[in-house]
Amino acid sequence: MAHTLNNKKSEILELWMKNQLADSGLRDDLISNKDLRVQSEELVNALITNLNDNNINNSESPDFDKVTELLGGISISRARQGFSPRETGNFILTLKEALLEILRQEPSDVNVLFEESLKLSRLLDNFTILTFETFIKGREEVILRQTDEITDISTPVIKVWDGILAMPIIGTLDSARTQVVMENLLQKIVETGSSIAILDISGVPAVDSLVAQHLLKAVSATRLMGADCIISGIRPEIAQTIVHLGIDLSQIITKASLAGALQYAFKSLRLEVKRSALEVKGITNLQ
């Protein structure tokens, strides 16, 4: 049987492609016919070349390593591209149909044909299961990444003192995120009647020109609301990068640490933080 299939490799591919293209669920918006053909051809080649009468009952035979690898790659990439499980499953199920069709065209005894079809079916069913397993794994990765991103998005505004707000930004600052940050911050400025806002970027891994532009916008918006905005948490390597990039942040009050920003805020609100007299006495006594 393996021999027969090997001789009819191109016919199998043609039939399979025909089946796939005829399928109403074909996603030509996600994958071009050319790419689909390349994928299909690779898989047919890998499967038929490695198939022989000994390993047909054993889908885990090392002969099929190449097939497994290909299927894994295809289903993971499909999971990421947004194919549904049914569409991914159909990919391999239509191959089974094509193979069985070719087998039927061979003149042979009904019983033999039945035996052979059964074997082939089993083999391909195993491959289908494998495809699904990998597909789900691919989806799970997507979910994990999204979870990470959601955690990134949560941006609390903290009232650190009367009239002073602080907003620690952690993670990447992209356009959508800046929008959330800005909305939260401006809203909170109105609610608390604060006059100073501190944006702390200690947790932002890299400040590129887009992030800088977003920061500049946030600062301008807070100023329009009548509040001052201080950017704190600029690490030495970030400072160097900003200078090399040529971003001009000179009109903005920037501080190396949140503590520095807080001190500045206290000063401009004419507040003073002092150790209480009792404690000062206590310390002198200890000495």
Next chain:
Amino acid sequence: MILPLTKDTIQVYREQDVVPFRGRVKEYAVKIKMGLVGQTKLITAASEIVRNMLKYANGGETTIEIVSRGRDNGIRLTFDDKGPGIADIPLAMKDGFSTGRSLGLGLPGTKRLVSEFDIKSEPGSGTTVTIIMWING
């Protein structure tokens, strides 16, 4: 002579691909023991180019390589897109020039951040940007 040691290709076609891509670049930079400033410069440069690629060419393919030249090791990043291309490269490399509404610092800033910078573009068929950051650059 610049010898590539390892090679990794990443497709960047969506905004969400930027963060994992930057993570991968960082991994490689840490692997060859690049300093913190160098790492940050490289990551920032990479993120500039990738954003450009997403914005103007709807994404493309990036290659991360560890390269060696004599006793110096470095990271080479190649960004290949099939976008509209850049008609006037000298103009695009000027500070403050942008066809979008950005600060116009992406390309010239990137050039200042990295050790070596090369841009090739063919209007209508795409742009390829190659940057190298040497450890001792």
